[in-house]
Structures are given as C-alpha cells and as structure tokens.
C-alpha cells in the first residue's frame with residue numbers, strides 16, 4: 001500500500017526542510033509542489049499564457065535555476081489563484097502521491113484537495129515575523145539584495161493571496177496535526193514531525 005504524507009503551511013514555516021528530512025529518514029519520494037507553481041510563474045514571466053505554461057510543464061522545469069527568487073514567488077502565487085492552472089497540475093501530484101514506497105508532498109492544499117485521504121497530514125506554521133526573518137537570511141545568503149521590510153511585506157502579501165483565494169485556499173485540513181515551529185530549531189521541528197508520523201505508520 002502506498003503511504004502518503006501531506007505537509008502544508010505558509011511560506012517559510014519550515015515545511016520544505018521538514019518534508020525533505022522526513023522523506024530522507026523514511027526512504028520516501030518527496031515532491032515540493034510549490035515548484036510546480038514557481039515553474040509555471042517563471043514561464044508566465046517569460047511571456048507564456050498561464051494555462052499553457054502549466055500544461056507544458058515537464059520534470060526538467062522543476063530543476064530550473066532561478067525559481068527561488070521573490071519575483072518568481074509572487075508570480076507563482078498569482079498563477080496559483082487561477083482555477084484552470086490548479087486543475088492542470090492535479091493529476092501529476094496525485095500520481096506522485098500514489099507511488100509505491102511512500103511519498104511526501106508539501107504545499108498549501110495537499111491535505112485538503114490533492115490528497116484528502118493522506119495517511120498523515122501536518123500543518124506547519126510559524127509567525128509571519130519569524131518566517132520573514134528566516135526567508136531574509138536565505139535570500140541574503142543567496143546573494144539577493146532585499147531588506148527585512150520588503151521580505152515581511154512579501155510574506156504577508158503571499159499569505160493573504162494564498163488564504164483568500166476561492167479555489168484551494170491555504171488552510172489546515174480538519175484532520176491535520178498542527179506543528180508551530182516559531183520557537184523550534186529545525187532539528188527539533190524535524191524530530192517532532194517524525195514522532196507524529198510514526199504514531200500513524
């Protein structure tokens with residue numbers, strides 16, 4: 001039986017790092033679904049129409065450089081509000097989730113829309129200020145020229161757009177376990193996530 005773990009939450013809450021570590025610890029495959037929206041957003045910035053951009057995605061697009069910039073993140077959250085773009089990306093995500101050997105998917109709507117029957121659902125959160133601090137450190141380390149105020153405004157704008165959209169808004173599934181990482185270092189957050197998952201295996 002495939003075992004599916006859904007990890008959702010807002011930007012920079014730690015879900016990407018937690019998902020990667022959980023997948024490595026359990027030997028499962030991992031899909032960062034944000035990359036699907038980032039790659040679509042990137043293609044729209046390059047001039048494609050959103051639905052065509054989503055339909056034309058190929059696996060190599062997810063490995064493209066330059067998907068982690070604030071500009072692409074904003075473009076991703078704009079295309080992610082379009083129902084036709086979301087619909088075009090559903091089958092790929094569900095097929096990934098059904099892999100033999102187990103899968104971890106992280107995103108915004110995995111537990112609510114993509115995998116409502118996931119074996120474990122985690123909703124990873126942290127305060128907007130803490131998330132902005134983490135994202136600022138990542139961006140500065142990557143050589144991006146940004147200020148703390150810009151990053152906090154960006155995080156808040158994306159949160160609002162992700163939570164307020166009509167189609168698949170960011171929210172915890174009713175049966176999700178919440179993990180607030182505001183006061184946790186990343187190793188503790190990973191250990192807590194694994195402890196929750198192991199109670200369901």
Ligand code: C5P
Pocket residue numbers: 011012033034035037038073076077078080081106107108109110158162
């Ligand atoms: O997780 P990441 O920051 O890479 O996601 C980029 C954007 O893609 C998010 O702000 C969100 O709008 C969108 N997204 C989504 N559903 C997902 C994953 C990401 O709408 N499952």
